[in-house]
Amino acid sequence: MRFTVLTTLLLLSAVILAASFLPWASLQSASLIDPNISPLENLPAKLGVANGAFMLGPSDTFTAWQGGFRLGIYAIPNWIVVLGGLLIPLGAYKPVIGIVATLLGLIHLTIFAVTMHLLGAQFGIGYIATLVAYLAALILLIQGFCRDRRSLPSSN
Numbered sequence: 776m777r778f779t780v781l782t783t784l785l786l787l788s789a790v791i792l793a794a795s796f797l798p799w800a801s802l803q804s805a806s807l808i809d810p811n812i813s814p815l816e817n818l819p820a821k822l823g824v825a826n827g828a829f830m831l832g833p834s835d836t837f838t839a840w841q842g843g844f845r846l847g848i849y850a851i852p853n854w855i856v857v858l859g860g861l862l863i864p865l866g867a868y869k870p871v872i873g874i875v876a877t878l879l880g881l882i883h884l885t886i887f888a889v890t891m892h893l894l895g896a897q898f899g900i901g902y903i904a905t906l907v908a909y910l911a912a913l914i915l916l917i918q919g920f921c922r923d924r925r926s927l928p929s930s931n
Contacts, residue, residue: 776873778866780867780915780919781840781864781867781868783915784863784864784866784867784873784912784915785864787860787863787909787911787912787915788860788861788863788864788908788909788912790904790905790908791857791861791863791904791905791908791909792857792860792861793904794802794839794900794901794902794904794905794908795838795839795840795854795856795860795901795903795905796838796839796840796903797838797897797899797901798836798837798838798899798900798901798902799837799839799853799887799891799898799899799901799905800807800836800837800887800891800896800897800898800899800902801835801836801837801897801899802835802836802837802891802894802895802896802924817885819920827834828843830887835897836856836899837853837891837899838853839853839854839856839857839901839905840853840854841853844883844886844887844890851883853883853887854886855880857878859877859879860876860880860884860908860909862876863877863912863916866912866915866916866919867919870916870919870920870923871920873912873916874913874916874917874920877909877912877913877916878913880909881906881909881910881913882904884902884906884909887902887917888902890908895901905921905930907924
């Protein structure tokens with residue numbers, strides 16, 4: 776069976792959707808964000824982790840459907856990564872859309888990884904599968920974009 780670009784992108788999108796229900800990261804302390812201390816001492820909130828995201832219990836596990844980041848007054852939920860993953864198959868026809876969706880998802884995943892690493896979290900299989908699927912999609916989309924650009928007639 777020969778995989779086409781669209782089929783491969785659909786499979787990668789399905790992996791991202793399935794991984795959104797698996798654990799992304801686990802924290803071992805429920806008291807990482809304390810509203811009673813100053814923002815300078817409250818490192819996780821300073822890094823942009825949404826308030827209340829870590830108040831679930833003694834061992835908090837995150838999926839794509841929990842938590843988010845605060846950038847100024849804007850809150851960006853983690854499920855935006857899943858939405859970007861569902862847009863990736865459009866890259867089979869419009870590579871620029873797929874590449875932009877993939878890059879935005881990778882930026883969010885990077886912010887999540889840096890924040891969780893600084894909090895001492897352990898990464899789960901859902902995060903790893905999402906990251907690998909996004910990287911594979913980006914490579915495939917860039918290859919398709921370059922191939923399309925080479926096949927265009929040159930304008931002299």
